[in-house]
Amino acid sequence: MGTTGQGQRGAGEVNGRADKARSAPDGGFPAALRLTVVPGVTGAALAALVVGVILERVPVFVTGGGVLVLLILLAALGGRRRSAREEPPAGRIALARIEDLRATGGETADVPVKFRLTVAPEPEDGRPAYRVKISQYINLVDIPAYRPGGSAVVEYRPDKPWDVRIVTRPTPEWSRRAEAAEIGSAPESTLVSDPDAVEGSWCVLGLVALLAGAALVVLLFRGELFTSDESPAASQPPSSSSSRTFSTSTTVSGPSSSLLTFGRMRATAMELETRVDTAYVTAITIEDHRMAVRGDSALPPAETVHLQSLPYELFPGLVREARTTLGVREPESWRIDVTPGTGSGVGPRVRVTVSGAEGTASLDADATGRVTDRRAVGKPG
Template structure:
């Protein structure tokens, strides 16, 4: 088969692989949305069951959550029993471009654009890839545009490429003697699962949709329960202030664990008998709320409307991007917005030897402001 035929076969195989990858992504998105919806419905069923004192609803929500945990455990064990992933392959790569993105430490993050040339036995044509890797300041002069570097890549994930900073003498010799032509930009390999923001949005939408479905199903009972309680009716002019907190303990009880914040918020909501509060404070093992029943809803924070699933990501970003190299503590403070349709304000504060820094986010988890540690 000639060169043209080989190129045609490679293009056909690449198109088929992209098609299969697209189908897998659609199926994964559907599965993630359904599972998130079921989790949201189960959590909402727990809250509704507590409010209405409905044991069947409470048992159903708890049973679904236990079943999901069991299925996740069995799936993890099955995944652990699979064959080991194929070993990384070593190859040469042409450095098309590089750009340092920081310089505060000895290891500098550098963005590389490479043309990877797999070995002939891999039967894969050369392709482009964009990676980010930390390189020691001393070694940066060794990497230059149009230079040759030794890399390792995953045979089933061609976008997973890392530069070998200390290659063997044999590969070093081959890199010095090799000449690699640039691959077309159209061959750029991308991670099909790289859009983590889209996956997080799917999880959030699924959780909210599942919870809304359950709440709407019991809206009649909930409204009646709120209008005609067991105790005497309270005058509309009466008000009360409240403050309560809860502490979680155990080796894996951090509130950064997925789902732990929302469950804890539900517990606090049941304790204070309202979802409208004036402040929420979250630390690693403690959550506290304050409120005043005399305030209108527009001047409060609704506990179940907060994007708890996005808070761990905000904490991680604050701990790694604000100049606090070894954070000793973190705290999330949620307060009502300033009015005019502005939602609650979320502030993440981290502290360490360098000082205290914080970032602000809106009710959707988008960062709106940063205040890094001031370097003297």
């Protein structure tokens, strides 16, 4: 089973089904009209709600809200009728030849992998073999089991041949069939794809209609919206205090959440900079899952640390060196403290502290990540 003999013969049949699905949803001019009128009315109703609130015009607000409620009811009724009318067929199990695969990255145990497959349906399904491109998350441990030219067990939708999913835990029977199968490659002409990707132009048309409907309502009330008197308070610039002290912290969580993960420290520092609205701080504390900063805006830049000037990419190496060379056999925790340097021309001081059953040890480094001092366990600070 699964050779390309029937794939070449039935290429037109598979592509013909896919081409029918690529036309406008539900077909033709009525669908195009619906995809422009409905978004346009929706945009006008949303704009009417906003305009009604700004101008305190109750009739405008009620009209916009009433139209939105009516659209929601019509959409709910239409979706219920469609789901009752269209019962999708159950998925079918088949074998597929792996033409090519490529992992696209990821920080978790499951990484996204792009596959090019030749799907060979069972003879009783009456479908020719065809090609498809899919993307699926595969566990790192299982990736070696998938190789170009090998076979895999897949599940596909007869009504949507592009909707294919690799069965990562097939039954023993299908596993044996996959190991013994010799599936030929289907020609490129049999490649099928999701028509939703082709229908992007209809989405753009709907978005344009939505914006046009909203713009029409705003234009109708532009005189009242843009000629209102400005209050005296609005013309006065906001006052700002001459100095302020601040402190904030953030905790990271989730897979690969340690701040030792490459790039995580710098990204977290940028998040804290946005939160405090300045890059100049007086102290930075970094732990495995937490970063904190504090500062005083009254201090000159020479007495502060610039958040983005630090070599965060070198800090994991300093932590590793502190945990392995300072006499702490089983470190239980670590911490990095960054403070401004003392004296003119001296850069920030980086201190890495590790703690364990033997006690506490630390090392100092400069702003370039070069170790300048070590204090092993038992050595006075």
